[in-house]
Amino acid sequence: MAIQHFPLKLVSRRMLAPAVGHYVFVRDDGQPLDFIPGQFIQVHFTYADGTPTKRSYSLATIHDHAMEPGEAVEIAVSYVPGGAATALFEGLEIGETVDASGPFGRFCLMPADDNRRYLLIATGTGVTPYRSMLPLLEQAIVERGVEVVLLQGARNPDELLYGDEFRAFAERFPRNFRFMPCFSRELPEPGSAQAHADVRHGYVQQFLQEFAPDPAGDIAYLCGNPNMVDACFEALKESGLEMRRVRREKYVSSK
Template identity: 45%
Template structure:
């Protein structure tokens, strides 16, 4: 798959949580942006000091081949945040991609643990159709841990809860660091992802682990998994680094 230099046109913007803005683009030339769920693209944004580049995982659902959605966390004082908050439908941006190897691979006979913080859940949302197909055809178990501060920040939570209702071998847990619903929902747990991950009965012979988002979560989880005997090929990681 080649890394293309393309122009994108914004077609939709919506606040999906109080701190996350979802932007949906199409290619300005009308072509399809071919990518593998789990990959990311880089936006090239113009500022008074020149071009800045910011990378975002593609969050589009499979089955929307012409639409490219990204989830943008609000970074206080962030130059990209300021620019992307201002753009409106029909505005254009430049981009390159797709990039990345954080994709769902064929792992025969294995169960999956997917862990994310914040917008680090975007790749898993893009993988939803693939995950459902894997559940239907392989008999595997898949568990997703998503770490946010409170229930209103649960990015794409309804999409994952819908999959729970369709697939009994898919398990979704919201790891909430500050507050739970009153009363707490069945999928809510108090604590950080890395703390709850340590409570799970993970087996290097049976599990493949994906980690995406906050570097502290990834480093703590990686150290725990290595202590359990996991080899690095069984731990797939993508760190999100904040930029101003």
């Protein structure tokens, strides 16, 4: 898949959380952005002094077919106080464009996977690639009977990105998809839609052993905070998983 430079035109945006926006673009050159779920793009811009820079964003687009021209290109953007990228995105008006390149990355589901279960672990915007993977996960569930666990970390319910979509997917596949939100600071209100049996109070790495990682049957994906990724990677190694069965992507906030 060739890496290209292309203009992205903003179509819409909404807030996912108090400091995270969901941005919907289309390619403004009449070409499709064909990508593999789990990949990312880079957005290029300049600092105030003219120095060129770029930021990477995982594609959130729910992708289950060959892309067509004019189809959505979706990303989640974390706002960082005083950040140059934050200023770019907050100031972007509907119909304006940014310069992007991609797709990049190998944090993808593999066609040759023969595992019995996926362990998907994320914090913050690190959950974005898993949203894009939902159609492929559904295919693996239907065709191979695979089980999927999603451990998603957030500080509080307001910061749980795409939680409604993952919960709906779990309701569609209750035997195969288990969704466990882990809140480090504040739990959902009792009786709310988010207050279900699989909610945990703490960090995702604290609850990984609940699932007894299996070296023979599991493939794990780790995406988000570098400390979380490192802690979960060590725990999975101690459980006997080979390195090739643990796929990692660290998210480092840049201003």
